[in-house]
Amino acid sequence: MAGVVSAAEFTAALRSWGVRRVTGVPCGHLAGPWALFDRAGELVPAVSEGAAVAIAAGWELGGTRAAVLCQNSGFGNLVNPLTSLLVPYHVPVLVVMTLRGWPDPARDEPQHAVMGASTEALLGELGVPHAVLGDGNLADCLARAGEARERGTPFFLLVPRGAIGGPDPVVVPPVADACTRADVVSALLDRLTDHLLVTTTGYLSRQAHHERDRPETLYMQGSMGHAAAIGLGLASALPSRRVVVLDGDGAFLMHLGTGATAAAVGGENLVHVVVDNGCYESTGCQPSAAPGVDWAAIGAGLGYRRVLHCADRTRLPAALDAALTGPGPVLCALQVTATPDEVHPRASADTGLDTIAERFRRAAAGRVTT
Numbered sequence: 438m439a440g441v442v443s444a445a446e447f448t449a450a451l452r453s454w455g456v457r458r459v460t461g462v463p464c465g466h467l468a469g470p471w472a473l474f475d476r477a478g479e480l481v482p483a484v485s486e487g488a489a490v491a492i493a494a495g496w497e498l499g500g501t502r503a504a505v506l507c508q509n510s511g512f513g514n515l516v517n518p519l520t521s522l523l524v525p526y527h528v529p530v531l532v533v534m535t536l537r538g539w540p541d542p543a544r545d546e547p548q549h550a551v552m553g554a555s556t557e558a559l560l561g562e563l564g565v566p567h568a569v570l571g572d573g574n575l576a577d578c579l580a581r582a583g584e585a586r587e588r589g590t591p592f593f594l595l596v597p598r599g600a601i602g603g604p605d606p607v608v609v610p611p612v613a614d615a616c617t618r619a620d621v622v623s624a625l626l627d628r629l630t631d632h633l634l635v636t637t638t639g640y641l642s643r644q645a646h647h648e649r650d651r652p653e654t655l656y657m658q659g660s661m662g663h664a665a666a667i668g669l670g671l672a673s674a675l676p677s678r679r680v681v682v683l684d685g686d687g688a689f690l691m692h693l694g695t696g697a698t699a700a701a702v703g704g705e706n707l708v709h710v711v712v713d714n715g716c717y718e719s720t721g722c723q724p725s726a727a728p729g730v731d732w733a734a735i736g737a738g739l740g741y742r743r744v745l746h747c748a749d750r751t752r753l754p755a756a757l758d759a760a761l762t763g764p765g766p767v768l769c770a771l772q773v774t775a776t777p778d779e780v781h782p783r784a785s786a787d788t789g790l791d792t793i794a795e796r797f798r799r800a801a802a803g804r805v806t807t
């Protein structure tokens with residue numbers, strides 16, 4: 438879709454408004470400016486939208502004008518530093534936030550509907566000035582952001598889907614012997630019987646649905662970073678059932694602290710599989726913080742009973758067998774190469790989220806599902 442404003446125009450407008458450093462969590466609809474700021478060395482990927490606001494506040498307090506790029510699904514993650522840091526301390530960060538689930542929730546994915554319908558009202562309730570980017574009004578929006586800045590107030594520039602042009606296509610060179618998302622998900626599903634499986638937001642959920650739709654799988658299309666928490670709740674509620682969490686590196690990093698709880702109370706029946714492709718593949722393969730992360734050290738440090746790590750295709754079956762048969766809580770980190778051209782429909786394209794939850798509930802209770 439042709440953007441109302443191109444990625445280059447948008448990025449140039451932010452720079453001439455004074456933005457020198459950018460952070461955030463990616464949204465596919467901001468992938469164009471994200472790539473340009475990243476290429477210029479001006480972007481730091483944050484693990485969560487709240488952390489992004491705090492990083493930007495640090496830059497601002499240090500005298501550098503900063504912006505945050507994010508999606509309104511992460512609005513909840515940033516409300517605390519917005520209301521207890523930016524507003525009371527008068528730190529005027531510019532937040533560029535996409536409006537998923539807006540203006541018509543029925544034309545976006547169902548997990549965005551509630552936030553899409555309420556984002557503007559929530560900002561109004563918090564007294565935070567904002568504007569919606571539309572055809573030809575970028576200069577006007579930034580002028581309003583400038584007025585807010587003079588009052589020491591943060592400003593939200595809300596970006597409808599498709600309002601900003603995209604980046605050049607991402608090309609990932611093939612890596613010999615590397616596993617792919619498809620290898621991991623199909624090998625995992627081949628090994629599951631009545632295991633309960635919770636899959637993280639993005640392409641991993643889509644891949645799991647594509648490989649084998651099953652009532653014992655909870656496709657978590659929203660709640661990024663919370664798959665492990667759901668899994669540990671299930672594992673402790675149902676100690677006789679094996680519970681598997683299929684997580685992404687970006688998602689696990691978003692709420693990494695849950696790993697400590699999972700390790701402490703997850704139980705013998707919890708298997709936490711983290712698929713590390715080093716990027717946020719579902720939103721355009723933007724690098725995550727994962728390349729510098731040592732999963733084996735993290736798993737051990739968090740206190741998982743067993744930690745497994747596998748980086749090549751030939752060792753994948755043994756790694757999954759070991760993860761699924763020994764006692765948990767186990768963290769199994771699988772290094773994969775990104776395959777952004779392999780994209781499948783979401784589970785919600787053919788099954789409603791409420792139905793996904795209901796049939797999962799029945800499967801968890803051991804009842805026959807249809």
Ligand SMILES: Cc1ncc(C[n+]2csc(CCOP(=O)(O)OP(=O)(O)O)c2C)c(N)n1
Binds near residue numbers: 640
């Ligand atoms: C709180 C929140 N912030 C941002 C997003 C947008 N988003 C959807 S999937 C995704 C990337 C997830 O990355 P990762 O867990 O590494 O999985 P991958 O996409 O690489 O398979 C992002 C940022 C979101 N859904 N929720």
